[in-house]
Amino acid sequence: MQKLVWRVKLVADFGDEAAETAVEVARIERNEFTVPEALGLSLSEGKRLTAAIQMEMVRAQAATMGERFRCCAHCGSTLSSKGYRSVTFQSLFGDVPLRVRRFANCQCREVADEPRSFSALTLERGIAPELAYVTAKFAALAPFAKVADLLAELLPVGGAVNAGTVRNGTRRVGEHIARLRPEEVADPDIDAVTPAVVIGLDGGYLRSRHRRPERNFEVLAGKGAQSRWVLVDRI
Template identity: 40%
Template sequence: MQVRIMLQIVGDDGTIGGTEEIAALTKVTEGAEDLGLSLAESKALLAAAQQRIVEAQVNGWLEKHRHCPISGRKLRCKGSYPVTFRTLFGDVQLKSPRFYVLKERQANGPATISPLTRLLPDHVAPERLYLETRWASLVPYAAAADLLADVLPVESGVNATTVRQHVLRAAERIEGDLAEQRASFTEGADSRDWDDLPVPDGRMVIGLDGGYIRDWRDRKKNFELIVGRSMPEDGEARYIGFVHGYDRKPQRRVIDHLRRQGFQADQDLTFITDGGEEVRSLAERISPCSEHVLDWLHITMRITVLRQFAQGLMHHDKDPGVATIDELRRIKWFLWHGNTYRASGAIDDLLLDLEALESRYPNLRRFRTAMREFRVYITSNEASLINYGERYRSGERISSAFVEATVNAVISKRFAKKQQMQWSRRGAHLLLQTRARTLDGSLRATFEHWYPGMMNDNNRGHRQAAA
């Protein structure tokens, strides 16, 4: 059986062009694998149709933009040069003509112009850029290139390097969309405007934590990525990430992230962190209604380590070991109930007892060091200690366990923590921007904002309703 596939293009004014054959197939039916189009045949068909369709669209667009915008006179053509337009269905080869500018207008500009550069500034179709960005945010660049080549007719125009360049270009555009530098929601705002704000939807919780990946420049060292997850009471969670030290204005990024999620200045905001200096500084002065809470999980982890030392001490000196375990239990109880004064006193007393203790326990020195570090940790975060028991009974979050899962989802599964992949700070930071939006489902909305034509009727209705 022979199949001929014809293409007929109708112009914007309703004129019908000629009918052209774009594919002729010979199908022999001997098994299930012979039914319908094969992947190779569908690729060839899509590539041929795409070439003809894009050519017709570009020719029509050039015809409309060949005239002087002031006088309306038709411009003379100087020649053309080849242009490659990368689309979802193959790389389309086009001719970009150059037109002479009218002499009376050459004094303040170039002698020739290429109108097609306005239509194709990036030489890549937005839909293809979106798919490359999405898949490269989930899997390695080479795997994303192979995936696209498997299902789309783009074998000759896609590789790991091209995909990486396109992804970083999209990420740089996301960076360019960030709002101006602001250290808090109240900076430059009039407090009287608060009376006009609607009633907030409820408390928003944002957890921040850090992870480390190997540095490409100095492969013996690692650098830190800070990632987080913000969760409103009613609404979808969103991810945020950046490279610590590379991003010079992290507070602006946090503010812009919260604004895109609908946060307003008079809304309650809770930061839950591990108490590190870097992430703790981000929570300062973001909003007058914000608070910083030291993660209970990290407190208990440190107390667990101290308890293991105390159990080792008990095997060598029973009475001091039992007394130390009881004292650690008291310290944990004080911290759970937010009694920072009693907790600090108990920590100081236990440290003095350990300093004066004489024992054959081989890890006593390490025990003392861990106890000193715990005292510094609690003292540095004293303002972030709350009544964890009361907040837990009221159903509010006291732990950043959800951020630990975020670190695994955002960092470990893409940056190959176990495989020790190496990254530049710029490459890791930019990829974090696209990966965060891919994971929380907001990447498509970002592209639709840049290219409104990508928005289908259903999405357009949802966006208008949300606005």
């Protein structure tokens, strides 16, 4: 049986000075006669495709940004290299390992107020803003472990692989938002002890008066109060 083949190529065009480069990021094969279940991309193919595109784009952008720091922005002199550093850029579309060059500070200025390599621009500890946003958003709606499972199921994400990672990432986003205050307002102390928030929970099972296949279900009710008790009742 004849096979149909799709080759997905990523073409990079950096302007007139550099020639276009094409990289094959995916190869997808299907039989000539396709069943409805095989139409389009599968989940695993979609994850591999987006991860491959992300890796090629991030590495090309990191190399371009690295060239930006080769010369001093003030006097134009070439900076001496301090070797390389290995960093990992975490995103919704997979982790991208990078090897970036570090540069020494220029002698024309006593205090360096600009980063000297891409590794200094690790975007909130090497985490893409999209990953931090999606993780914090869903962590506010579901348990941390469920969020990690959901992201890992749908995306080639590598930065939210367990409940602890989701919790820590959500906390960092919360700390950043808490500091978004007017200049005249002091920053809050994120380590200060706050009053306990007590939640009362109650629940019960409602059973059907009919036999199976009728289903039973559980009803939960909760109420928050500024008191020192917590009621959890299961029937």
